[in-house]
Amino acid sequence: MIDLYYWTTPNGHKITLFLEEAGLPYTLHGVNISKDEQFKPEFLKISPNNKIPAIVDQDPVDGAPLALFESGAILLYLAEKTGQFIPQDLRGRQEALQWLFWQMGGLGPMAGQNHHFNKFAPEKIPYAIKRYVDETARLYGVLDKRLSDRTFVAGEDYSIADMAIYPWIVSHEWQGQDLNDFPHVQRWFQAIKQRPGTVRAYAQAARINPPKP
Known part of the structure:
Protein backbone atom coordinates (compact mmCIF):
# COMPACT_ATOMS: atom_id res chain seq x y z
CA MET A 1 0.00 0.00 0.00
CA ILE A 2 1.24 3.45 -0.96
CA ASP A 3 0.17 6.58 0.92
CA LEU A 4 0.31 9.46 -1.56
CA TYR A 5 0.38 13.04 -0.25
CA TYR A 6 -0.89 15.03 -3.16
CA TRP A 7 -2.39 18.14 -4.64
CA THR A 8 -3.66 18.82 -8.13
CA THR A 9 -0.48 20.23 -9.67
CA PRO A 10 1.57 18.85 -12.56
CA ASN A 11 4.02 17.28 -10.12
CA GLY A 12 1.18 15.67 -8.18
CA HIS A 13 -0.39 14.26 -11.34
CA LYS A 14 2.84 12.45 -12.25
CA ILE A 15 2.40 10.07 -9.35
CA THR A 16 -1.30 9.32 -9.81
CA LEU A 17 -0.51 8.60 -13.47
CA PHE A 18 2.02 5.96 -12.42
CA LEU A 19 -0.11 4.43 -9.68
CA GLU A 20 -3.16 4.14 -11.90
CA GLU A 21 -1.18 2.67 -14.80
CA ALA A 22 0.62 0.18 -12.57
CA GLY A 23 -2.50 -0.80 -10.65
CA LEU A 24 -0.78 -0.30 -7.30
CA PRO A 25 -3.13 0.11 -4.34
CA TYR A 26 -2.82 3.55 -2.79
CA THR A 27 -4.49 5.95 -0.41
CA LEU A 28 -4.73 9.56 -1.52
CA HIS A 29 -4.14 12.26 1.12
CA GLY A 30 -4.99 15.77 -0.06
CA VAL A 31 -2.47 18.45 0.92
CA ASN A 32 -4.15 21.73 0.01
CA ILE A 33 -1.28 24.03 -0.87
CA SER A 34 -3.63 27.01 -1.21
CA LYS A 35 -4.28 26.62 2.52
CA ASP A 36 -0.57 26.12 3.39
CA GLU A 37 -1.18 22.54 4.51
CA GLN A 38 2.27 21.65 3.13
CA PHE A 39 3.79 23.45 6.13
CA LYS A 40 2.12 21.27 8.75
CA PRO A 41 4.68 19.50 10.96
CA GLU A 42 3.31 16.05 10.17
CA PHE A 43 3.77 16.64 6.43
CA LEU A 44 7.25 18.10 6.88
CA LYS A 45 8.32 14.84 8.49
CA ILE A 46 7.66 13.19 5.12
CA SER A 47 8.60 16.05 2.80
CA PRO A 48 11.14 18.37 4.47
CA ASN A 49 11.13 20.73 1.47
CA ASN A 50 7.39 21.38 2.06
CA LYS A 51 6.47 20.36 -1.48
CA ILE A 52 4.04 17.84 -2.85
CA PRO A 53 4.01 15.06 -3.90
CA ALA A 54 5.38 12.72 -1.29
CA ILE A 55 4.75 9.07 -0.59
CA VAL A 56 5.09 6.55 2.19
CA ASP A 57 5.51 3.01 0.95
CA GLN A 58 4.12 0.79 3.67
CA ASP A 59 5.61 -2.35 2.11
CA PRO A 60 9.14 -1.74 0.80
CA VAL A 61 11.52 -4.64 0.24
CA ASP A 62 13.38 -4.06 3.52
CA GLY A 63 10.25 -4.05 5.69
CA ALA A 64 10.05 -0.65 7.45
CA PRO A 65 7.84 2.06 5.88
CA LEU A 66 9.78 4.29 3.48
CA ALA A 67 9.03 8.00 2.95
CA LEU A 68 10.04 9.73 -0.27
CA PHE A 69 9.70 13.25 -1.63
CA GLU A 70 10.55 14.80 -5.05
CA SER A 71 8.40 13.61 -7.93
CA GLY A 72 11.26 12.35 -10.10
CA ALA A 73 12.70 10.30 -7.26
CA ILE A 74 9.25 8.87 -6.53
CA LEU A 75 8.68 7.89 -10.18
CA LEU A 76 12.05 6.18 -10.36
CA TYR A 77 11.47 4.35 -7.07
CA LEU A 78 8.05 3.11 -8.14
CA ALA A 79 9.36 2.01 -11.54
CA GLU A 80 12.15 0.05 -9.89
CA LYS A 81 9.82 -1.39 -7.25
CA THR A 82 7.36 -2.70 -9.83
CA GLY A 83 9.64 -3.30 -12.81
CA GLN A 84 7.21 -1.27 -14.91
CA PHE A 85 7.44 1.81 -17.15
CA ILE A 86 11.22 1.89 -17.33
CA PRO A 87 13.24 0.00 -19.95
CA GLN A 88 15.22 -2.92 -18.59
CA ASP A 89 18.12 -2.67 -21.07
Missing part, protein backbone atom coordinates in the same frame (compact mmCIF):
# COMPACT_ATOMS: atom_id res chain seq x y z
CA LEU A 90 21.01 -0.32 -20.36
CA ARG A 91 20.53 2.06 -23.27
CA GLY A 92 16.77 2.20 -23.05
CA ARG A 93 16.94 2.90 -19.33
CA GLN A 94 19.34 5.78 -19.88
CA GLU A 95 17.09 7.24 -22.57
CA ALA A 96 14.18 7.27 -20.13
CA LEU A 97 16.25 8.72 -17.30
CA GLN A 98 17.70 11.50 -19.47
CA TRP A 99 14.22 12.67 -20.42
CA LEU A 100 12.94 12.30 -16.87
CA PHE A 101 15.70 14.64 -15.72
CA TRP A 102 15.11 16.92 -18.72
CA GLN A 103 11.65 17.49 -17.35
CA MET A 104 12.86 17.90 -13.77
CA GLY A 105 15.62 20.35 -14.65
CA GLY A 106 14.14 22.13 -17.66
CA LEU A 107 10.49 21.89 -18.64
CA GLY A 108 9.11 21.85 -15.09
CA PRO A 109 11.02 24.85 -13.70
CA MET A 110 10.64 26.94 -16.86
CA ALA A 111 6.94 26.19 -17.30
CA GLY A 112 6.43 26.78 -13.58
CA GLN A 113 7.94 30.25 -13.85
CA ASN A 114 5.83 30.79 -16.96
CA HIS A 115 2.69 29.96 -14.94
CA HIS A 116 3.77 32.30 -12.16
CA PHE A 117 4.49 35.38 -14.25
CA ASN A 118 1.57 34.84 -16.63
CA LYS A 119 -1.11 33.92 -14.10
CA PHE A 120 -0.18 34.61 -10.51
CA ALA A 121 2.33 37.47 -10.23
CA PRO A 122 0.81 40.57 -8.59
CA GLU A 123 2.17 42.71 -11.42
CA LYS A 124 2.74 41.94 -15.08
CA ILE A 125 6.44 42.07 -15.94
CA PRO A 126 6.77 41.90 -19.74
CA TYR A 127 10.43 40.91 -19.69
CA ALA A 128 9.79 37.96 -17.36
CA ILE A 129 6.70 36.84 -19.27
CA LYS A 130 8.54 36.91 -22.61
CA ARG A 131 11.59 35.16 -21.17
CA TYR A 132 9.64 32.19 -19.82
CA VAL A 133 7.16 31.93 -22.71
CA ASP A 134 10.07 31.89 -25.16
CA GLU A 135 12.02 29.31 -23.17
CA THR A 136 8.94 27.13 -22.82
CA ALA A 137 8.48 27.30 -26.60
CA ARG A 138 12.09 26.27 -27.11
CA LEU A 139 11.61 23.25 -24.85
CA TYR A 140 8.40 22.28 -26.66
CA GLY A 141 10.45 22.39 -29.86
CA VAL A 142 13.04 20.05 -28.35
CA LEU A 143 10.27 17.65 -27.34
CA ASP A 144 8.61 17.89 -30.75
CA LYS A 145 11.84 16.93 -32.49
CA ARG A 146 12.33 14.04 -30.08
CA LEU A 147 8.86 12.69 -30.82
CA SER A 148 9.21 13.01 -34.60
CA ASP A 149 10.46 9.43 -35.03
CA ARG A 150 9.13 7.53 -32.02
CA THR A 151 5.81 6.87 -30.31
CA PHE A 152 6.85 7.89 -26.81
CA VAL A 153 9.68 9.91 -25.37
CA ALA A 154 11.97 6.96 -24.61
CA GLY A 155 10.98 4.86 -27.63
CA GLU A 156 7.98 2.72 -28.45
CA ASP A 157 6.87 2.07 -24.87
CA TYR A 158 5.16 4.42 -22.43
CA SER A 159 7.51 5.23 -19.54
CA ILE A 160 8.08 7.39 -16.50
CA ALA A 161 9.58 10.00 -18.84
CA ASP A 162 6.18 10.45 -20.49
CA MET A 163 4.44 10.50 -17.10
CA ALA A 164 6.76 13.27 -15.91
CA ILE A 165 6.33 15.43 -19.00
CA TYR A 166 2.65 15.04 -19.85
CA PRO A 167 1.13 16.94 -16.87
CA TRP A 168 3.17 20.02 -17.76
CA ILE A 169 1.87 19.95 -21.34
CA VAL A 170 -1.72 19.85 -20.06
CA SER A 171 -1.27 23.52 -19.12
CA HIS A 172 0.03 24.55 -22.55
CA GLU A 173 -2.53 27.34 -22.97
CA TRP A 174 -1.42 28.92 -19.67
CA GLN A 175 2.11 28.81 -21.03
CA GLY A 176 1.25 30.67 -24.22
CA GLN A 177 1.79 27.58 -26.39
CA ASP A 178 -0.32 26.31 -29.28
CA LEU A 179 0.04 22.56 -29.80
CA ASN A 180 -0.74 23.05 -33.49
CA ASP A 181 2.78 24.50 -33.68
CA PHE A 182 4.19 21.20 -32.37
CA PRO A 183 2.45 18.41 -34.31
CA HIS A 184 4.46 15.53 -32.84
CA VAL A 185 3.80 16.77 -29.31
CA GLN A 186 0.13 17.15 -30.22
CA ARG A 187 -0.09 13.51 -31.43
CA TRP A 188 1.72 12.22 -28.32
CA PHE A 189 -0.38 14.39 -26.01
CA GLN A 190 -3.68 13.16 -27.42
CA ALA A 191 -2.55 9.53 -27.20
CA ILE A 192 -1.68 9.86 -23.51
CA LYS A 193 -4.79 11.89 -22.72
CA GLN A 194 -6.95 9.01 -23.93
CA ARG A 195 -5.20 6.27 -21.92
CA PRO A 196 -7.53 4.77 -19.28
CA GLY A 197 -4.87 5.32 -16.61
CA THR A 198 -4.72 9.01 -17.45
CA VAL A 199 -8.49 9.33 -17.31
CA ARG A 200 -8.55 7.66 -13.89
CA ALA A 201 -5.69 9.79 -12.57
CA TYR A 202 -7.37 13.05 -13.53
CA ALA A 203 -10.67 11.82 -12.11
CA GLN A 204 -8.87 11.52 -8.78
CA ALA A 205 -7.79 15.13 -9.14
CA ALA A 206 -11.39 16.25 -9.66
CA ARG A 207 -12.43 14.32 -6.58
CA ILE A 208 -9.77 15.88 -4.35
CA ASN A 209 -10.07 19.42 -5.76
CA PRO A 210 -13.37 19.79 -7.62
CA PRO A 211 -13.28 22.42 -10.39
CA LYS A 212 -15.02 25.66 -9.57
CA PRO A 213 -18.41 26.07 -11.31
Whole structure:
Protein backbone atom coordinates (compact mmCIF):
# COMPACT_ATOMS: atom_id res chain seq x y z
CA MET A 1 0.00 0.00 0.00
CA ILE A 2 1.24 3.45 -0.96
CA ASP A 3 0.17 6.58 0.92
CA LEU A 4 0.31 9.46 -1.56
CA TYR A 5 0.38 13.04 -0.25
CA TYR A 6 -0.89 15.03 -3.16
CA TRP A 7 -2.39 18.14 -4.64
CA THR A 8 -3.66 18.82 -8.13
CA THR A 9 -0.48 20.23 -9.67
CA PRO A 10 1.57 18.85 -12.56
CA ASN A 11 4.02 17.28 -10.12
CA GLY A 12 1.18 15.67 -8.18
CA HIS A 13 -0.39 14.26 -11.34
CA LYS A 14 2.84 12.45 -12.25
CA ILE A 15 2.40 10.07 -9.35
CA THR A 16 -1.30 9.32 -9.81
CA LEU A 17 -0.51 8.60 -13.47
CA PHE A 18 2.02 5.96 -12.42
CA LEU A 19 -0.11 4.43 -9.68
CA GLU A 20 -3.16 4.14 -11.90
CA GLU A 21 -1.18 2.67 -14.80
CA ALA A 22 0.62 0.18 -12.57
CA GLY A 23 -2.50 -0.80 -10.65
CA LEU A 24 -0.78 -0.30 -7.30
CA PRO A 25 -3.13 0.11 -4.34
CA TYR A 26 -2.82 3.55 -2.79
CA THR A 27 -4.49 5.95 -0.41
CA LEU A 28 -4.73 9.56 -1.52
CA HIS A 29 -4.14 12.26 1.12
CA GLY A 30 -4.99 15.77 -0.06
CA VAL A 31 -2.47 18.45 0.92
CA ASN A 32 -4.15 21.73 0.01
CA ILE A 33 -1.28 24.03 -0.87
CA SER A 34 -3.63 27.01 -1.21
CA LYS A 35 -4.28 26.62 2.52
CA ASP A 36 -0.57 26.12 3.39
CA GLU A 37 -1.18 22.54 4.51
CA GLN A 38 2.27 21.65 3.13
CA PHE A 39 3.79 23.45 6.13
CA LYS A 40 2.12 21.27 8.75
CA PRO A 41 4.68 19.50 10.96
CA GLU A 42 3.31 16.05 10.17
CA PHE A 43 3.77 16.64 6.43
CA LEU A 44 7.25 18.10 6.88
CA LYS A 45 8.32 14.84 8.49
CA ILE A 46 7.66 13.19 5.12
CA SER A 47 8.60 16.05 2.80
CA PRO A 48 11.14 18.37 4.47
CA ASN A 49 11.13 20.73 1.47
CA ASN A 50 7.39 21.38 2.06
CA LYS A 51 6.47 20.36 -1.48
CA ILE A 52 4.04 17.84 -2.85
CA PRO A 53 4.01 15.06 -3.90
CA ALA A 54 5.38 12.72 -1.29
CA ILE A 55 4.75 9.07 -0.59
CA VAL A 56 5.09 6.55 2.19
CA ASP A 57 5.51 3.01 0.95
CA GLN A 58 4.12 0.79 3.67
CA ASP A 59 5.61 -2.35 2.11
CA PRO A 60 9.14 -1.74 0.80
CA VAL A 61 11.52 -4.64 0.24
CA ASP A 62 13.38 -4.06 3.52
CA GLY A 63 10.25 -4.05 5.69
CA ALA A 64 10.05 -0.65 7.45
CA PRO A 65 7.84 2.06 5.88
CA LEU A 66 9.78 4.29 3.48
CA ALA A 67 9.03 8.00 2.95
CA LEU A 68 10.04 9.73 -0.27
CA PHE A 69 9.70 13.25 -1.63
CA GLU A 70 10.55 14.80 -5.05
CA SER A 71 8.40 13.61 -7.93
CA GLY A 72 11.26 12.35 -10.10
CA ALA A 73 12.70 10.30 -7.26
CA ILE A 74 9.25 8.87 -6.53
CA LEU A 75 8.68 7.89 -10.18
CA LEU A 76 12.05 6.18 -10.36
CA TYR A 77 11.47 4.35 -7.07
CA LEU A 78 8.05 3.11 -8.14
CA ALA A 79 9.36 2.01 -11.54
CA GLU A 80 12.15 0.05 -9.89
CA LYS A 81 9.82 -1.39 -7.25
CA THR A 82 7.36 -2.70 -9.83
CA GLY A 83 9.64 -3.30 -12.81
CA GLN A 84 7.21 -1.27 -14.91
CA PHE A 85 7.44 1.81 -17.15
CA ILE A 86 11.22 1.89 -17.33
CA PRO A 87 13.24 0.00 -19.95
CA GLN A 88 15.22 -2.92 -18.59
CA ASP A 89 18.12 -2.67 -21.07
CA LEU A 90 21.01 -0.32 -20.36
CA ARG A 91 20.53 2.06 -23.27
CA GLY A 92 16.77 2.20 -23.05
CA ARG A 93 16.94 2.90 -19.33
CA GLN A 94 19.34 5.78 -19.88
CA GLU A 95 17.09 7.24 -22.57
CA ALA A 96 14.18 7.27 -20.13
CA LEU A 97 16.25 8.72 -17.30
CA GLN A 98 17.70 11.50 -19.47
CA TRP A 99 14.22 12.67 -20.42
CA LEU A 100 12.94 12.30 -16.87
CA PHE A 101 15.70 14.64 -15.72
CA TRP A 102 15.11 16.92 -18.72
CA GLN A 103 11.65 17.49 -17.35
CA MET A 104 12.86 17.90 -13.77
CA GLY A 105 15.62 20.35 -14.65
CA GLY A 106 14.14 22.13 -17.66
CA LEU A 107 10.49 21.89 -18.64
CA GLY A 108 9.11 21.85 -15.09
CA PRO A 109 11.02 24.85 -13.70
CA MET A 110 10.64 26.94 -16.86
CA ALA A 111 6.94 26.19 -17.30
CA GLY A 112 6.43 26.78 -13.58
CA GLN A 113 7.94 30.25 -13.85
CA ASN A 114 5.83 30.79 -16.96
CA HIS A 115 2.69 29.96 -14.94
CA HIS A 116 3.77 32.30 -12.16
CA PHE A 117 4.49 35.38 -14.25
CA ASN A 118 1.57 34.84 -16.63
CA LYS A 119 -1.11 33.92 -14.10
CA PHE A 120 -0.18 34.61 -10.51
CA ALA A 121 2.33 37.47 -10.23
CA PRO A 122 0.81 40.57 -8.59
CA GLU A 123 2.17 42.71 -11.42
CA LYS A 124 2.74 41.94 -15.08
CA ILE A 125 6.44 42.07 -15.94
CA PRO A 126 6.77 41.90 -19.74
CA TYR A 127 10.43 40.91 -19.69
CA ALA A 128 9.79 37.96 -17.36
CA ILE A 129 6.70 36.84 -19.27
CA LYS A 130 8.54 36.91 -22.61
CA ARG A 131 11.59 35.16 -21.17
CA TYR A 132 9.64 32.19 -19.82
CA VAL A 133 7.16 31.93 -22.71
CA ASP A 134 10.07 31.89 -25.16
CA GLU A 135 12.02 29.31 -23.17
CA THR A 136 8.94 27.13 -22.82
CA ALA A 137 8.48 27.30 -26.60
CA ARG A 138 12.09 26.27 -27.11
CA LEU A 139 11.61 23.25 -24.85
CA TYR A 140 8.40 22.28 -26.66
CA GLY A 141 10.45 22.39 -29.86
CA VAL A 142 13.04 20.05 -28.35
CA LEU A 143 10.27 17.65 -27.34
CA ASP A 144 8.61 17.89 -30.75
CA LYS A 145 11.84 16.93 -32.49
CA ARG A 146 12.33 14.04 -30.08
CA LEU A 147 8.86 12.69 -30.82
CA SER A 148 9.21 13.01 -34.60
CA ASP A 149 10.46 9.43 -35.03
CA ARG A 150 9.13 7.53 -32.02
CA THR A 151 5.81 6.87 -30.31
CA PHE A 152 6.85 7.89 -26.81
CA VAL A 153 9.68 9.91 -25.37
CA ALA A 154 11.97 6.96 -24.61
CA GLY A 155 10.98 4.86 -27.63
CA GLU A 156 7.98 2.72 -28.45
CA ASP A 157 6.87 2.07 -24.87
CA TYR A 158 5.16 4.42 -22.43
CA SER A 159 7.51 5.23 -19.54
CA ILE A 160 8.08 7.39 -16.50
CA ALA A 161 9.58 10.00 -18.84
CA ASP A 162 6.18 10.45 -20.49
CA MET A 163 4.44 10.50 -17.10
CA ALA A 164 6.76 13.27 -15.91
CA ILE A 165 6.33 15.43 -19.00
CA TYR A 166 2.65 15.04 -19.85
CA PRO A 167 1.13 16.94 -16.87
CA TRP A 168 3.17 20.02 -17.76
CA ILE A 169 1.87 19.95 -21.34
CA VAL A 170 -1.72 19.85 -20.06
CA SER A 171 -1.27 23.52 -19.12
CA HIS A 172 0.03 24.55 -22.55
CA GLU A 173 -2.53 27.34 -22.97
CA TRP A 174 -1.42 28.92 -19.67
CA GLN A 175 2.11 28.81 -21.03
CA GLY A 176 1.25 30.67 -24.22
CA GLN A 177 1.79 27.58 -26.39
CA ASP A 178 -0.32 26.31 -29.28
CA LEU A 179 0.04 22.56 -29.80
CA ASN A 180 -0.74 23.05 -33.49
CA ASP A 181 2.78 24.50 -33.68
CA PHE A 182 4.19 21.20 -32.37
CA PRO A 183 2.45 18.41 -34.31
CA HIS A 184 4.46 15.53 -32.84
CA VAL A 185 3.80 16.77 -29.31
CA GLN A 186 0.13 17.15 -30.22
CA ARG A 187 -0.09 13.51 -31.43
CA TRP A 188 1.72 12.22 -28.32
CA PHE A 189 -0.38 14.39 -26.01
CA GLN A 190 -3.68 13.16 -27.42
CA ALA A 191 -2.55 9.53 -27.20
CA ILE A 192 -1.68 9.86 -23.51
CA LYS A 193 -4.79 11.89 -22.72
CA GLN A 194 -6.95 9.01 -23.93
CA ARG A 195 -5.20 6.27 -21.92
CA PRO A 196 -7.53 4.77 -19.28
CA GLY A 197 -4.87 5.32 -16.61
CA THR A 198 -4.72 9.01 -17.45
CA VAL A 199 -8.49 9.33 -17.31
CA ARG A 200 -8.55 7.66 -13.89
CA ALA A 201 -5.69 9.79 -12.57
CA TYR A 202 -7.37 13.05 -13.53
CA ALA A 203 -10.67 11.82 -12.11
CA GLN A 204 -8.87 11.52 -8.78
CA ALA A 205 -7.79 15.13 -9.14
CA ALA A 206 -11.39 16.25 -9.66
CA ARG A 207 -12.43 14.32 -6.58
CA ILE A 208 -9.77 15.88 -4.35
CA ASN A 209 -10.07 19.42 -5.76
CA PRO A 210 -13.37 19.79 -7.62
CA PRO A 211 -13.28 22.42 -10.39
CA LYS A 212 -15.02 25.66 -9.57
CA PRO A 213 -18.41 26.07 -11.31
